[in-house]
Amino acid sequence: MQKISEYKIEEHLVKAVKAHGGLCIKINTTSMTGLPDRLLLLPRGKFAFVEVKRPGIKPRPIQVKRMNDLKQLGFQCYVLDSLKQINFIIEEVTANEV
Template sequence: MLEKDIERKLVKETKACQGMCLKFISPSLTGIPDRIILLPEGKIGFVEVKGPGKRPRPIQIKRIKELRELGFKVFVLDNKSDIKKILDEIGGDAQ
């Protein structure tokens, strides 16, 4: 299983929750999570997608910490089986 397979599944499952899974590329800041999840009722979360068993780089860990300190939900996803749990935590089950 590749990182892109996990990412495709995340996009599909987010759409099934009536949400959007936006690819995020920051031109001025490195290490920002790959995806922004937008769900009904203003729910938002960030997801860094990794291949199975892969860990975030130090700059990614720093950005994840900064986002969490601002009060955002931020996840590292390296397994398709964790997608539902992540979406539920962001608020995908509150429909």
């Protein structure tokens, strides 16, 4: 059985967020390494950061640090490495109070 690629997981995430009426913005920055791959913007002001990985692959230490920094500021951060997690993440983000 072939494992799904990071690209395919990210592609499914973008489509799922769009289906929920949101935007899934790719974060490309040269000013700060280790930021999560995507910023989820969902209806009613809901948002979160998502680092996308191939199944079983863990974030690099700098990525863990950046996500911890963001969490300390009060932002939700997720590591996504399976298609099954996508709906859970969207539901959890939309359920939380702003």
